[in-house]
Amino acid sequence: xxxxxxxxxxxxxxxxxxxxxxxxxxxxxxxxxxxxxxxxxxxxxxxxxxxxxxxxxxxxxxxxxxxxxxxxxxxxxxxxxxxxxxxxxxxxxxxxxxxxxxxxxxxxxxxxxxxxxxxxxxxxxxxxxxxxxxxxxxxxxxxxxxxxxxxxxxxxxxxxxxxxxxxxxxxxxxxxxxxxxxxxxxxxxxxxxxxxxxxxxxxxxxxxxxxxxxxxxxxxxxxxxxxxxxxxxxxxxxxxxxxxxxxxxxxxxx
Ligand SMILES: C[S@@+](CC[C@H](N)C(=O)[O-])C[C@H]1O[C@@H](n2cnc3c(N)ncnc32)[C@H](O)[C@@H]1O
Numbered sequence: 001x002x003x004x005x006x007x008x009x010x011x012x013x014x015x016x017x018x019x020x021x022x023x024x025x026x027x028x029x030x031x032x033x034x035x036x037x038x039x040x041x042x043x044x045x046x047x048x049x050x051x052x053x054x055x056x057x058x059x060x061x062x063x064x065x066x067x068x069x070x071x072x073x074x075x076x077x078x079x080x081x082x083x084x085x086x087x088x089x090x091x092x093x094x095x096x097x098x099x100x101x102x103x104x105x106x107x108x109x110x111x112x113x114x115x116x117x118x119x120x121x122x123x124x125x126x127x128x129x130x131x132x133x134x135x136x137x138x139x140x141x142x143x144x145x146x147x148x149x150x151x152x153x154x155x156x157x158x159x160x161x162x163x164x165x166x167x168x169x170x171x172x173x174x175x176x177x178x179x180x181x182x183x184x185x186x187x188x189x190x191x192x193x194x195x196x197x198x199x200x201x202x203x204x205x206x207x208x209x210x211x212x213x214x215x216x217x218x219x220x221x222x223x224x225x226x227x228x229x230x231x232x233x234x235x236x237x238x239x240x241x242x243x244x245x246x247x248x249x250x251x252x253x254x
Pocket of ligand 1: 055080081082083084085086087102103104105108130131132133153154155156159160161209
């Protein structure tokens with residue numbers, strides 16, 4: 001459902017919301033045998049291979065909110081965790097001067113590089129094979145360590161190591177007036193649901209490559225000093241029992 005172009009979620013049951021991560025976990029088991037085979041024959045470790053196979057099998061879902069986040073990026077842009085490159089179709093090429101795609105999961109690089117060609121970014125962007133926390137490798141690959149216009153992150157900040165260190169590091173990369181543009185799932189603002197997310201986290205990170213359902217990314221970013229504007233919203237109609245609730249918008253560096 002959509003209203004003024006934005007998503008409005010239909011009502012759902014409490015049980016349905018609580019069981020959604022369990023359904024994903026059961027679904028992921030189907031990819032275990034092929035993951036074992038591809039880990040033995042491919043370039044990436046088990047967890048990366050497992051996640052890449054699951055992610056590639058899920059329907060590509062680019063809601064209006066995600067498209068806005070991407071389409072508003074301009075100037076020097078770093079996309080954190082572009083995955084299979086589905087985001088590349090939504091950038092406005094006239095507004096982007098340079099685009100760095102920082103994707104540590106090598107099991108996703110074939111599809112990512114195919115997407116670079118498919119969406120006309122060949123020669124206009126750079127794929128960098130490391131995590132956004134790897135300052136040394138980023139510097140070696142020429143990723144700017146300051147003066148960046150926009151950082152784009154679509155469902156990635158749940159997986160970066162130690163957000164207390166690496167979120168401030170992201171802030172430092174931005175220039176004054178630069179934007180961190182995000183669509184992220186977050187810790188529920190409902191305490192029972194947040195407890196359930198914490199419980200799922202004991203196993204969730206295995207198929208989902210280090211992702212934490214219970215990470216309060218919106219709160220961590222809001223508490224970080226040095227923003228002159230914090231424009232984060234929830235999806236309209238999202239149930240308070242939603243176990244994978246989202247926050248989207250942008251934060252502008254002071
Ligand atoms: C849920 S997927 C999202 C992919 C893509 N942004 C999209 O929306 O289709 C999370 C992505 O974040 C990447 N990722 C995980 N940890 C990362 C890190 N430390 N630095 C950069 N990317 C990371 C994963 O490899 C994966 O591609």
